[in-house]
Amino acid sequence: MTGRHLKGFALRVGAVLALLAGILVGAFGAAGTAQAASSLPCDIYATAGTPCAAAHSTTRALYATYNGALYQVKRASDSTTLDIGVLAAGGYANAAAQDSFCSGTTCVITKIYDQSSNHNDLTIEGPGGNGGQDVGAIANALPVTVGGHAAYGVFVSPGVGYRDNSTTGIATGSAPEGTYMVASGHHVNNRCCFDYGNAETSGNDTGNGHMDALNFGTECWFSCSGTGSGPWVEADLENGLFFGANGSYSGNTGISSEYVTAMLKNNGTTTYALKGGNAQSGSLTTFYNGALPNLGGYTPMQKEGAIVLGTGGDNSNGSDGSFFEGVMTTGYPTDATDNAVQANVTSVGYTTPAATFPVAGTAYRLTNVNSGKVLDAVNCGTANGTAIDQWASLGNTCQQWKFTSAGNGHYTITNVNSGTTLDSVNCAQSNGTALDLWASLGNLCQEWDVTHVGSHYTITNVGNGMAIDVKNCGTANGVAVRQWQQLDNTCQQWDIAP
Template identity: 50%
Template sequence: MHRMWLRRVRRALVGAGAVVALAAGVLTGTAATSQAATQQPCDIYAAGGTPCVAAHSTVRALFGSYSGSLYQVRRSSDNTTKNIGVVTAGGRADAAAQDSFCANTTCVITTVFDQSGHGNDVMYQGPGGAGGSDTPSKATSESLTVDGGKVYSLYINPGNSYWRDGHLTGIPTGSAPQGAYMVTSGTHVNGGCCFDYGNSETDRRADGAGAMDAIYFGTSCWFGGCSGSGPWVQADLEYGLYSGGSQSWNSNQRAFTSKYVTAMLKNNGTSRFALKGANAQSGGLTTLWDGSLPPGYSPMKQQGAIILGSGGDCCNGNTNLSQGTFYEGAIVAGYPSDATDNAVQANITAAGYGGSSGGTGGTSGPLHAVGAGKCLDVPNSSTTLGTQTQIYDCNGQANQNWTHTSSNQLTVTLGGTQLCLDAYGKGTTNGTKVDTYSCNGQTNQQWQLNSDGTVTGVQSGLCLDVTGASTANGALAELWTCNGQSNQQWTLG
């Protein structure tokens, strides 16, 4: 596991002033909210004297002038690959190019390209990729909108991960200071080791305390004392996931359960590190830790490989068990200032994660059960009318892909058959099972997606509920009086 370092801020007053001015401009709205804005996260980091040495995203450019490829997809029909670029310089990904290339077949994401110019492209850790036994992520598991347009995420399930040895191409090594951030999801998580992004071992082995310096996001709390049930932003420093500066309670730690989450880590390499988190759609950063490194981690011993989606000693069957979602992230040389951190967060919230794509008549994707970290699922992809829905580990398959239509239906298409989420027998009492049935336009098949995270039946006014607040695979969905509990919290997409 990795860990993060904080370094003394060594920055000229001019540079510090520039980033403060930039932060003020973003926060007051003087910077454009379009993805074609002149300043993107890596421009902000550069202005603060901490340039990006690796910049990865499947959803948008991280430099205002970037017009190259974001990622590569490979289709199963003929094993041909295609690089997916941006709609315009500094803009969002060209999802239409992927859709055209992958039509009538399936695609996986083989490479996420480095936008920084250092050549730190990450490839999947498996045969034909960066080596190892893992597999690439499915390219169409999750679509979303950024800046009002459709894009795709890097949707990691157990056994998917990406890697590169970057120790000769700019990634900090030894006790050199480093910063990193990523935008991830608070609804597609688990406790498996370890959903990381950052600095890792070049030999893909657990080489001791301080050999890693990566952001971890998930529901694993190694040493106890994490507040709530997660997921949490922590530091994977190898030999431990740290929520603070020791193996004990950190009173500032808190869970981030929003659909889109900003996670940050910075480490000066010798004495201190900081962890920050936020809702990536609105608001500012919360400082979770800003203090000393844990005992035994000073100085840091970073090796300079890049890990995305697994722990450092990957592919040994123990550290590639995680699931998580990666939208964007960067690794920077140096210790970013708080003003830089704040300006990056402002840029992220201005990117419009999850906004309406317009003209589609609905929103599609997995319906995440927030309290369980799982997805609403049609058992065995059954097309039998009246099949009661359940929650199950998110897998990106069609039996978990729901569309909320303009007429408030929640539809799923299985084997060419479109079915609607349905209150069985038009029931309006607690315990009414929620099943799939032929779409008929009745009010027992109409669902309101509310701003508080609940999904309510238009006919009954009751909430979509996971029976008994269970978090187990196969727990059934039903209607129940709305009570504000986590087993009635859902996010679509």
């Protein structure tokens, strides 16, 4: 290496270190409060020579100068749309604009704008090789505080997905790239595939090495021996979720902090790396850094350059996940750059607003918004296997339910009359899976996510990710209540009150 090249290399390294130092000062300055740094993730990547090819977030700007729209919402009452921007250049989402626009109705996120000059905007995904038409995420389902400001993430449940099949500047073939996202370590499941990154342009599985996407969840494609219970930062390289090496890798022990920074780097010909860290504090852990799989098709990679969020490359859309921000880069980022981005992420202070529902020990009635009927244990049954339907309110304990925390933001739901637990029958994972009452088993089939939708709620099974749904939107007494992928309609929304 010549003296001139050494000097240039030193200047580039110095620039990254200077950025990192500036971020740390900005994050932990005299005020002691989290605030936006002067250099944001895409500024950090650009300075290091690996600029953002796409940058998506519903919570904040990812460039210090960005002053455009972050995402678009559509309200159910009149199908009108509104772009949600930032409060100031380089700042945080204007959540108040969404709250005002969506007041009294339901909104869904219809577009997530690319903040880079490539305009690789994500819209609701169409049918693919392994999934039908997707729906948008409910816009207020994932409240978050970031930089001291209210904002909303993207709440992915089965049937939710976003995609751009006609991109500009995204890596294709064996070109190198890096990807990171901030996700929830608690809102996960074991179904395919909560991905963000490079995918097929056709929406079909076109073979090994045609994807290069981050995956985060508890799905174990290969052996999980010695890796714990997850969730794990994995690489979806198509036809496999890779912990490292050829798929199974004991060094990838997972990360379950409330907020997670997940990273994937792939040089396209020989090497890939997986990293993860607590998005609220601390540094990154390298879970794998080594050779690409030698299983055929992965060396070299055959990337196609579409972008997917919330599903697999063929629209496998059974996953749960929460997305707050993420980027894809041109080129293979350095470890110093990764560390600088992690420092910026932790500096902004992702936190979860305090929940006001449910109150432990309180008995609630669950009233379907579409039918006006309440969730009911058929014939006041008390035996295991008692079916669930809807019925006009009778004022009895067969129609009352108590919520108990199961940890990680999940709940068990117990019928007051029988003392048995609301249960997903046989832990099935298909649309139409029945509900019943069963003695407590302590498993995910009896745990539920309760999510705000305006003034209403959706209730989603943790084990299979599907929502509690009134069959065919029926309004009569005795209509079965079962599970279905998210449809964004009032047949899956409930009023919950004592």
